Amino acid sequence: MNPNKQQELLDQFKLRHTTCRLDVVAFFLSKKFAIAHIDLEHAFKHQFDRVTLYRTLKTFLEKGIIHKVLDDEGTPKYALCPSACAHLHHHHHDHVHFKCNVCGHTTCVEDIFIPQITLPQGFKVEEKNLLLSGVCPNCSK
Amino acid sequence: MNPNKQQELLDQFKLRHTTCRLDVVAFFLSKKFAIAHIDLEHAFKHQFDRVTLYRTLKTFLEKGIIHKVLDDEGTPKYALCPSACAHLHHHHHDHVHFKCNVCGHTTCVEDIFIPQITLPQGFKVEEKNLLLSGVCPNCSK
């Protein structure tokens, strides 16, 4: 991976380059599945404070560098926004998410989009979120 | 509504008829949107303990009388299982959920089903969960 990818991302979103942010972005880039706060806490137990990690996620979410990935668990998970939406203010995450019941990871299936759904009269749809669950290619081998 | 519907449901799932369970089932039956623990706490503040309500939800979920509804908030919400899946061990909640950003309620849109999605080779899909959000008919009037 390009060693400057983290820096580029922070630049792009007008965020200061701090050690914590660089490391967290690198962590997101290195994992292809959605990340929860607890994952960061485990990964950076001795490097950064719990609170800083909460604030980093919050900032990243507000700036749009990451998006929330819905999951059937309690805690929210996040993933980097695909480059397609990275520059837009109005994000469109109309891709499918897949939760593997074996490894527990939730991944973005970015090349599959959510089909058009027609709801009964009166509903105004603004966002779509499709979570499929089952067994991922890795675990079904 | 049939006044014995609560009793029937508890019978059906082999649960003892306690005041708390009867009242919580009745509450679920009376609301057409998904319920969080906090909703029960508000509704039954002076009648049942917070802990009892947690345990009631847990039991109902384990027995399959309710299911978890996806939401973009932190706290989990639950809804009664539609009768179609109530008797099965292997639940299939392949209907659409709609979250209204105005009133905040998440409802099951039971007559709309999730279309077939073909994932890349290797994925085994077991469950589908589609959450649409926007404005519900009530709030868009």
Next chain:
DNA sequence: GTTTATGCAAATTCTTTGCAATACT
């Protein structure tokens, strides 16, 4: 009478806030 559910107290876990010290540009 035996088993299961409840209430209360308390422990854990999760998340947020305030503020002084530090790092970034």
Next chain:
DNA sequence: AGTATTGCAAAGAATTTGCATAAAC
């Protein structure tokens, strides 16, 4: 230098656990 970020302490929520009492069957 000026502004934003971090770490620590502490507050506030949310959720779980243990155990004695009470209710269900």
